[in-house]
Amino acid sequence: xxxxxxxxxxxxxxxxxxxxxxxxxxxxxxxxxxxxxxxxxxxxxxxxxxxxxxxxxxxxxxxxxxxxxxxxxxxxxxxxxxxxxxxxxxxxxxxxxxxxxxxxxxxxxxxxxxxxxxxxxxxxxxxxxxxxxxxxxxxxxxxxxxxxxxxxxxxxxxxxxxxxxxxxxxxxxxxxxxxxxxxxxxxxxxxxxxxxxxxxxxxxxxxxxxxxxxxxxxxxxxxxxxxxxxxxxxxxxxxxxxxxxxxxxxxxxxxxxxxxxxxxxxxxxxxxxxxxxxxxxxxxxxxxxxxxxxxxxxxxxxxxxxxxxxxxxxxxxxxxxxxxxxx
Amino acid sequence: xxxxxxxxxxxxxxxxxxxxxxxxxxxxxxxxxxxxxxxxxxxxxxxxxxxxxxxxxxxxxxxxxxxxxxxxxxxxxxxxxxxxxxxxxxxxxxxxxxxxxxxxxxxxxxxxxxxxxxxxxxxxxxxxxxxxxxxxxxxxxxxxxxxxxxxxxxxxxxxxxxxxxxxxxxxxxxxxxxxxxxxxxxxxxxxxxxxxxxxxxxxxxxxxxxxxxxxxxxxxxxxxxxxxxxxxxxxxxxxxxxxxxxxxxxxxxxxxxxxxxxxxxxxxxxxxxxxxxxxxxxxxxxxxxxxxxxxxxxxxxxxxxxxxxxxxxxxxxxxxxxxxxxx
Numbered sequence: 292x293x294x295x296x297x298x299x300x301x302x303x304x305x306x307x308x309x310x311x312x313x314x315x316x317x318x319x320x321x322x323x324x325x326x327x328x329x330x331x332x333x334x335x336x337x338x339x340x341x342x343x344x345x346x347x348x349x350x351x352x353x354x355x356x357x358x359x360x361x362x363x364x365x366x367x368x369x370x371x372x373x374x375x376x377x378x379x380x381x382x383x384x385x386x387x388x389x390x391x392x393x394x395x396x397x398x399x400x401x402x403x404x405x406x407x408x409x410x411x412x413x414x415x416x417x418x419x420x421x422x423x424x425x426x427x428x429x430x431x432x433x434x435x436x437x438x439x440x441x442x443x444x445x446x447x448x449x450x451x452x453x454x455x456x457x458x459x460x461x462x463x464x465x466x467x468x469x470x471x472x473x474x475x476x477x478x479x480x481x482x483x484x485x486x487x488x489x490x491x492x493x494x495x496x497x498x499x500x501x502x503x504x505x506x507x508x509x510x511x512x513x514x515x516x517x518x519x520x521x522x523x524x525x526x527x528x529x530x531x532x533x534x535x536x537x538x539x540x541x542x543x544x545x546x547x548x549x550x551x552x553x554x555x556x557x558x559x560x561x562x563x564x565x566x567x568x569x570x571x572x573x574x575x576x577x578x579x580x581x582x583x584x585x586x587x588x589x590x591x592x593x594x595x596x597x598x599x600x601x602x603x604x605x606x607x608x609x610x611x612x613x614x615x616x617x618x
Numbered sequence: 619x620x621x622x623x624x625x626x627x628x629x630x631x632x633x634x635x636x637x638x639x640x641x642x643x644x645x646x647x648x649x650x651x652x653x654x655x656x657x658x659x660x661x662x663x664x665x666x667x668x669x670x671x672x673x674x675x676x677x678x679x680x681x682x683x684x685x686x687x688x689x690x691x692x693x694x695x696x697x698x699x700x701x702x703x704x705x706x707x708x709x710x711x712x713x714x715x716x717x718x719x720x721x722x723x724x725x726x727x728x729x730x731x732x733x734x735x736x737x738x739x740x741x742x743x744x745x746x747x748x749x750x751x752x753x754x755x756x757x758x759x760x761x762x763x764x765x766x767x768x769x770x771x772x773x774x775x776x777x778x779x780x781x782x783x784x785x786x787x788x789x790x791x792x793x794x795x796x797x798x799x800x801x802x803x804x805x806x807x808x809x810x811x812x813x814x815x816x817x818x819x820x821x822x823x824x825x826x827x828x829x830x831x832x833x834x835x836x837x838x839x840x841x842x843x844x845x846x847x848x849x850x851x852x853x854x855x856x857x858x859x860x861x862x863x864x865x866x867x868x869x870x871x872x873x874x875x876x877x878x879x880x881x882x883x884x885x886x887x888x889x890x891x892x893x894x895x896x897x898x899x900x901x902x903x904x905x906x907x908x909x910x911x912x913x914x915x916x917x918x919x920x921x922x923x924x925x926x927x928x929x930x931x932x933x934x935x936x937x938x939x940x941x942x943x944x945x
């Protein structure tokens with residue numbers, strides 16, 4: 292394991308400290324409770340709180356600011372934040388109109404945000420971000436994890452909250468965003484958790500993992516390395532079958548941390564060609580690192596079908612460390 | 619070599635095609651002459667043209683747009699663009715006030731931009747971006763290559779050109795930016811050029827390359843892997859000694875392509891602590907992948923001392939695929 296660090300146990304605290312210093316115009320850090328909060332709260336706005344394990348930067352901390360989150364709680368790497376952290380963050384950003392938790396669909400996160408909601412005594416609703424294309428599990432079960440569509444959820448709800456949507460309106464919007472959004476990831480290499488010191492999984496020079504999770508969990512299949520066009524065909528056909536409405540779409544090509552832009556743009560090219568055959572028109576596009584898995588090489592595709600309201604929300608001003616436009 | 623690609627020889631063309639499609643609101647691609655141009659030229663503005671080998675994305679193509687470049691010419695990976703490409707780009711973005719070439723300090727780039735200037739018949743001045751801390755060479759010679767400070771140069775001149783500086787004013791500004799800017803890079807792994815198929819250099823699990831170039835060229839020394847704090851001390855003390863004015867500064871922590879944000883922010887934290895001891899105050903900060911070396915793991919630090927004029931230029935509106943604020 293070769294990483295920029297001092298001691299493995301200090302990676303998260305030092306990285307958070309650097310993040311807070313680099314973006315002190317927008318956010319501030321509560322180091323004791325390990326959450327990032329928006330510097331200037333908006334009175335009369337529902338407070339949006341998200342979070343999860345660290346290691347996915349810029350998710351969630353990079354999405355705190357105008358038009359997205361009010362606070363993001365960070366657990367240890369790939370570990371849910373504690374209910375106490377979440378309560379502390381929620382109390383801090385409550386601006387009198389109640390709170391909304393945006394939680395990725397993982398058992399640990401769901402449980403801890405649920406406990407936080409119960410013990411906080413605050414008015415809180417919860418949205419589960421579950422954008423992954425249906426993942427078949429042994430025994431006939433299925434699941435949808437939260438992948439890069441979580442960013443889309445945080446953005447759409449953040450814009451709506453800024454427009455002063457109430458909690459009922461936000462919950463209804465969240466259902467539409469979940470229904471309109473699907474993602475799928477592909478890994479070429481494992482990530483390495485600093486405190487573990489060795490790769491989470493092993494994979495040969497000739498293999499890839501299709502449908503990988505953002506913690507390096509196994510996906511739907513381990514296959515021989517495929518061409519960019521073959522990957523695009525497989526990923527898009529899986530995603531497209533689960534999005535009922537075609538036409539205008541937001542397309543996000545997301546790097547997992549160790550894949551350079553030259554490859555992500557090549558994948559955008561490959562994805563766009565197949566999306567067009569499936570009648571998607573990518574009217575909004577993002578290519579970069581948004582929801583990562585430490586130093587994993589790989590990428591994911593997220594597609595959100597955009598009606599006029601979603602397109603308008605997406606284009607509203609946003610000013611966060613990781614996304615900024617019209618502001 | 620495991621990369622997202624179809625054939626190694628098609629990586630660049632397909633990646634450029636994806637880039638042009640993803641950012642078609644701002645730029646367009648001339649595929650025959652392989653340059654990216656700004657979609658809307660500004661009459662009466664000096665045209666800014668840069669370029670160089672591909673493989674450093676988002677440099678240069680991601681910096682085309684309002685407040686930065688009018689065109690960027692891309693050579694093959696790590697290879698200078700041809701004079702013919704450069705002339706074609708220059709002719710396309712000439713808006714009647716003459717042109718400025720911004721050229722990184724590499725022999726191939728300097729030669730080809732010089733030839734383009736001679737054969738074009740256009741009114742062109744040239745700025746050499748050479749921000750690297752002095753690199754000692756065998757035999758007592760020295761050099762300064764163009765590293766991530768090239769982005770700073772493109773931004774400052776781009777903002778000034780938008781304010782309608784003439785060529786003389788831009789040349790004088792470029793001298794000040796070069797004098798105020800220093801960079802130094804560190805590599806933990808090699809990059810792999812797709813058409814070569816194997817790493818450019820070998821480096822063990824316990825070593826790093828200090829002062830590496832952005833094509834994987836050897837740096838000033840190969841050392842045992844150092845802690846983040848030790849790297850920061852070494853890099854900042856080298857850079858700081860070459861910047862005469864301390865105080866307000868722009869600080870860029872730049873990833874080389876395969877290093878995730880969690881590590882880049884940790885390095886920001888380490889760099890900031892040492893910069894403070896050297897009397898630098900980082901009033902503007904960027905952390906991310908800006909000038910990369912394909913899939914090399916590593917990072918560089920760039921510091922630009924900011925007087926009021928440079929700070930104002932930096933804050934002017936910019937709207938490009940890779941940098942956007944106040945626009």
